[in-house]
Amino acid sequence: MAEERGSRIFAPGLLEGRICIVSGAGTGLGKATALELTGLGATVIGCGRRSEPLEGMVEEVSERGGQAEFEAIDIRDAEGVDGFMDGVLERHGRIDLLVNNAGGQFLSPAEAITPKGFRTVIDLNVQGTWQMTHAAATKAFIPQGEGKVISITVSPHMGFPGMVHTGAARAAVESMTRTLSVEWARFGTRLVAVAIGQFDTETLRTKYPKAIVENVAGTVPLGRLGTEEEMAWLIAYLASPAGDFFSGCVITLDGARDNWFGSWPPGGATGEGGEPLAEER
Secondary structure, three states: OOOOOOOOOOOOOOOOOOEEEEEOOOOHHHHHHHHHHHHOOOEEEEEEOOHHHHHHHHHHHHHOOOEEEEEEOOOOOHHHHHHHHHHHHHHHOOOOEEEEOOOOOOOOOHHHOOHHHHHHHHHHHHHHHHHHHHHHHHHHHHHHOOEEEEEEEEOOOOOOOOOHHHHHHHHHHHHHHHHHHHHOHHHOEEEEEEEEOOEOOHHHHHHOOHHHHHHHHHHOOOOOOEOHHHHHHHHHHHHOHHHOOOOOEEEEEOOOHHHOOOOOOOOOOEOHHHOEOOOOO
């Protein structure tokens, strides 16, 4: 028996008829987003470099009664991106939402990053995001007079040791988001960046050192990692009419990690008069 589509949070049919592109839709946060959007009635066209995980996403959506398609593309390939967007428009006639979720980086001390390594991260996260955004806007959003772009960036913003390349890249995307939100407002195009913190994904569990995996939740003030569904819910909210006045902003979704500077209260901290700070119970 097929699992019914739907959402634990939103009203059925909230995004009925919307055409949504999600890059990096085959795994993790991208897949969770695709499942949530299709559960609300949207048709999702997923893209990424590998066909196999995208096929799995489409199969799972179908089992839940939703509608999804996929195409394997490299978002760094400008001609490939243009052809992909043209194909979506030919089949569906419009595009309502672009979620720039595809990206990538590698953990490394700054002094060990080569020019090629740095350039690779910039090309994927900045150039690729720009090409997807520009193609969706010029081919669909501007001609039809409306559209939304949600680009995934990263938290914390005060510095990202071991990830200087992606920190620089995602900061560029956030600045691009703010700029384009002004330039393209006259075309009804809304752009938002969602800066995500530490989430419990397969990539985190399998691609990062054990010491980081075991201790990263302790760096989050709320004391836990985010879930994939929590990001998907935010994307669905922004895609809905409730998100229509959001544009040119960066929404940070990280359990207060962006504001964190260590344990609180710090050891030995005292209140007025030299008395130790006490916890309320």
